Amino acid sequence: MMFLSKVWIDWNWVKDPYQLHRALWQLFPDSQSDERDFQFRVEDVQRGKGAFALLLSAKQPITAPVAEVIASKLMPQSIPVGARLRFRLRANPIKTIKDDKRLDKKGAPKSVRVPLINEQEQLLWLVRKLAGVAELETALVMPEPALYFHKQDMDGKIQTVCFEGVLKVLDEAALITLLKQGIGPAKAMGCGLLSLAAA
Numbered sequence: 001m002m003f004l005s006k007v008w009i010d011w012n013w014v015k016d017p018y019q020l021h022r023a024l025w026q027l028f029p030d031s032q033s034d035e036r037d038f039q040f041r042v043e044d045v046q047r048g049k050g051a052f053a054l055l056l057s058a059k060q061p062i063t064a065p066v067a068e069v070i071a072s073k074l075m076p077q078s079i080p081v082g083a084r085l086r087f088r089l090r091a092n093p094i095k096t097i098k099d100d101k102r103l104d105k106k107g108a109p110k111s112v113r114v115p116l117i118n119e120q121e122q123l124l125w126l127v128r129k130l131a132g133v134a135e136l137e138t139a140l141v142m143p144e145p146a147l148y149f150h151k152q153d154m155d156g157k158i159q160t161v162c163f164e165g166v167l168k169v170l171d172e173a174a175l176i177t178l179l180k181q182g183i184g185p186a187k188a189m190g191c192g193l194l195s196l197a198a199a
Contacts, residue, residue, distance in 0.1 A: 002180065003056040005072035007040075013066050014042075016053045017189045018149045024053070027061035027069065031104075038180040039193035040187045041090050056179065056193055075179075080171050084137065084199040090144070091185035093125040113185065114158040122161055128165065129183050133174040139165035147189055158186045166199050 013023035024040055035040070038057035045051040055061060056075070063069045079085075093116040098109040116122050119141045127136060142162040149156050167176055182192030 001058065001076040003057050003060045003072050004075050005057065005061050006070040007053045007055050007061065008070055009053060010049050010066050010070045011048055011050045014045060016149055017147050018151045020190070021188045023066040024055065026064040026066055028059055029062060031059070039187060040190055041193040042190050054193060054195060058180070079175055081167055081169050081172055083169045085167055085169065085196045086199050087167050088167060088195045089183060090160055090191050090193070091163060091184045092158050092160050092191045093122045094185060126163055133171050133178055134167040134169055137166040137168055139163055149189060158189055160191055
């Protein structure tokens, strides 16, 4: 069971992506676990006021002082194989490389994540993530400004892109799992939510 909700977040919690994530946690006051079971994507930021976000969650969200649930509905429980669907995904396409300048405790090069900048590489990344689950029929890659955040005395930056297009479902169960888990890294920063609609 999954709920798709439209949420309004107060401006004081929108200015930093990490704080926005903390605000959304407050919509699930009965959550007994530290494991996040929701994905989100900021859709519209109104400077000085707040932001609208799309939220996909295992539990139904409840309005909190920092964020209001505007609308919430149950997602369909089945998505037939062969269905053609429009999709939207904000993602952080990355690859992992060995950095010879940074060594681990054993003296070996550390593995580090680097963003994929080339559009063709970004599309191939998405094809790999959807392999066996869905086939891309069309896909646009829209560059976005870098996201800057502050978390526990550390400043960070991620490079996001927005994918939009049409896909065809190959494996219903795998697609449902992918919707629940999200796609790629930086989910706490609003990446990974795959939204679907009739084509």
